[in-house]
Amino acid sequence: MILVTLIAVLFVGGLACWLSERFNPDLPRLIALLTVLLDFALMFSLLGAEGTSTWVAVFEAPWISRFGISFYLAADGLSVLLLMLTAFLGVVAIGAAWDEVQERPGFFYFNLLWTLAGVVGVFTALDLFLFFFFWEVMLIPMYLIIAIWGHENKNYAAMKFFIFTQVTGMMMLVSILVLAYFHYLQLGSLSFNYHDLLNVSLTGEMGMWVMLGFFISFSTKLPSMPFHSWLPDAHSQAPTAGSVILAGVLLKTGAYGLIRFAVPLFPEASMAFAPVAMTLAAVSILYCAKVAFAQDDIKRLIAYTSVSHMGFVTLGIYAWNEQALQGAVMTMLAHGLSAAALFMLAGGLQHRIHTRNMPDMGGFWPKVPKMTAVAIFFSVAALGMPGLGNFIGEFLALIGAFQANVTLTVVAAFGLILASVYSLWVLQKVFQGEYNNRGFDDSHLTDLSRREMLYFAAMMIGLVWMGLYPQTFLSMSEPVLAQLLSESAQTLVTSLEGGL
């Protein structure tokens, strides 16, 4: 029941925000903040509830019995980690929007909370129809956030975001339906239940096509080469809060989908496909790092680095061993924080000087010392400095991947070097050197406010925690990943025996 509450609170809170705008334009943000904090608090109750199996909370109710669809929500350690990340970044996003969104705040927070509700649904749904339902539900409010509160080229960016995710989403829908239909053929009943569908054996060419439906959809959201081109546009045009949610949370739904659905449902096809996926990951890492380096727009730059970092996640997932998966999960969490922080910094800069063009900037250090310090911290985190969360994630992912594919891992590891190059490059261009003002109004170039410092401090603590004592997080995801691994190993063994 707690899971239903988590989603319902956000939906209701969103409506309340919209309606409250009439009474006072400051009311929506307050309601939004309280709603997400309430949700966050409720999530802590999931931490104590260690059940006998890996699932800590389950809710199931019949929904559309004609198709064997049920309203089936469940959470395990992996979901809980991502739920916490969602709520935490939800609070951060509201903080980012606090002063920035002056226009129609009620509708803005409505969309923000509904996006979060969709994400919470995605992380908890275990009926594939329901999963797809939430997968799509989170799109529309995100579209509206970009299309209404975005920057100069918002229509194009919002449209591209929507069409990319929606079209690939439909491919996933077809795959889900094929899977459910094969369940009907093999086991005699229609079902969209995750546990039931794990028993379906789809092999050969059919298995590969159906797996590809999932893979394309998830790797578009992740995003990975060659489906990444929507992301730089969406990020650079979205308002800061939108970027925070997009980079911090929405991208993670793609990775979550790969871990939870794409690989476990089709272990055989995935293993056959792994070299291709890992190659794509390595290409993503290097190519997008290179492209990031060539950007002038600071938000586009960060967006490309996101794609690059997500490459480590794909690499880890398709290596499919415990270390690699742990690495992927840690990278998801750490990147969620560091990318969100970097987008907040870029958004903060844009809010102050109304440009994202880096050649126009330079030498901001003396004017905004606190901001510079924060920027250095998060850039260093993003480039993978030991002691911070991103290092743990990428290191584990590489160690794991090394066991699966040496060549690709070696190639991908060069991404760490490129990461240092572009991260330090940004610092140099924007904060170091002579003070440079080419054609923008710097009268509002003020240092970080206390509220902003509070948010950044919280994210810093998170990253340091992940870097110094990752065991807290690893031990939560460990049993889940172990079970996924043993299940898929079992399926592979069975099908091998069948083959012999």
Next chain:
Amino acid sequence: MTITIADLFLILPVLVLTGTAVLAMSAVAVGRNYPVTAFITVAGLLLAALSAVTLMPGTNQQVTPLLIVDPYSLFFTAVICLSAMFIAVLSYPYLEGLDDDREEYFLLLGVATVGAVVLVSSNHFVSALLGLETLSMSLYGMVAYTVHSQKADKYPLEASVKYLVLSAAASGFLLFGMALIYGQTGTLAFASLTDLSESSLGNGFSVVGLLLITAGLAFKLSLAPFHMWTPDVYEGAPMPATTYLATIGKAAVFVVLLRFVEISEALALAGILTVLSFLAVLSILAGNLLALLQQNVKRLLAYSSIAHMGYLLIAVVASYYVEGRVGIEAISFYLVAYIIMSLGAFGVTSMVSRSDCERDTIDDYRGLFWRQPLLAAVFTAMLLSLAGIPLTVGFIGKFYLFFAGVEAALWPLLAALIVGSGIGLYYYLRIIYRMLEPAVSPDQSTMSPELSFGSYGVVLCLSLLLLGLGIYPAPVIDLIEAISTYV
């Protein structure tokens, strides 16, 4: 064969509708009174819908060789009568300011509905043709209704003549096809084709007949390449007539097509499936691609309706391959969904338009979200539903179509469905985006200051249906599953 009282009782909806039309006509003869005529029509349509619902449990009987009264036909009778009632309510404010006689419009609307109801209850060529012609004849009048108005905003005459000529040609195709089949079988019942042996079909007359019938129906459904008339007629007609044409005019014909292919087992004949698949893919691509180019909302929705008819044909093709009735269920559910969302979308455009001032370019909707939030929210929901986004009934409908397609393993058609829906997103979102932009010109803010209470009720009711069935479709799915066994 004599008709008994019991038979008459079974066709109560048709009788109520006919009575309504006669009553409305007499009322006009006594004295012109716009509200009274409108009220009689709305009440009659509601009554007909209620009588259909009451008859539904347990009725399954052939009334004369022409009409079949079973839960399936009664379900669609109820749906059509309710939709016609909604359209009547939406028409009222639209025509209120017309500088011409306004009462006969409702007469035409009532008669058209008689035709539609006969269509969904027919399993015989004669009743199908009678229903189709009754429907079309009334629609010519409805499309041309504002022709004598000095201030009419559109080109009703052009639209009506275009529709008349092409529709008559299509009826000619239909009749010739029926004649060819009659020449083979000697009967006009849909079931006649099943009696044919393989050898007599080999001579080709029946196949040609079927193809002619397919072409005739494809014209009425505006499937590509028989779609040329659709955007022009939609654009030129007064908004409520367009609404009628786009919803009931399509759904009733689709039901009769479905019944025809199911009863006659026409899909088993060589070539018919190929033709239908071809029509489906062509309609999906042509409809969606041409919709991209439109600046006029009516034309845009016209092209989108062409695409939607293409989506529906996928389920018709699938119904041949799948065991069980899932194809028929998919079609039935999607038709209901299509009626709800098209009514809603056209309803909003009707609400902001008047007979002397139609708001039908996309730019007219600029900033609607901030001027009329409720109306814009309804329009957005309808468009998202047409695009097949979850939380709306359009998604469940599309899910059904995908399901039928997957079960029948129609991969190329499913690919067309995905591509088509992807293109479709673009033009639906374009309208939504335009509504979100801030309004610029001052005259837009005066857009339809007085909105009628009844129209608000209708679009809100449709929105509730849209969301309700999108979130909890189980009751309607169960109902449709039950009635689909009768086709």
